[in-house]
Amino acid sequence: MSTIVLLRLEAALIAVLALVSYGMWGLSWWLFALLVLAPDLSMLGYFKGPRIGAVCYNAFHVYFVALAISFLGWWSESQVVLSIGIIWVFHIAIDRTLGYGLKFQTSFQDTHLGRIGRN
Structure with a gap:
């Protein structure tokens, strides 16, 4: 099994654990739905070019x-802060499961999990 496949399987397990944890803590599913894609706002950095885009994206996509x-x-026993953290972990894990890894400064498609999109 390749390293990339192992990394993607690992991320899938992390996503499942994040969802189970979220449910076990009894956290708000409305907040989950509202924030699950919020880290992708970091892609707006790509409007300033691939170097800035990669830095912004990676800053919001590290565990x-x-x-x-x-x-x-x-x-701190703050359910809101705990929710934000677990949602964020879930988002990163799903991205990695789907092959959207940390970005290289060459282009959005170049990631630590391989090239994404059309070649």
Whole structure:
């Protein structure tokens, strides 16, 4: 099995765990629906070119920030902050499952999981 397939399977498992956690915490599904695509607003950076676009996109598509927010929400007992963090983790995991990895500065289609879109 290739490394890319393993990374995508790992991301699928993370997405499932995020959904299960979200449900177990009894968090708002309305908020989930409202925010699940919010990290993709970072793609607006591509209007300034592929270098700025990649930096913006990658800043909002790394697990570290989303997990830190999730932890902060859990620690502070804030359901809203916890929701935002878990939704964010889920979003990243689904993106990676679908092959939308972290972007290289050459173009939006060049990712750490391979090239996306038409060749």
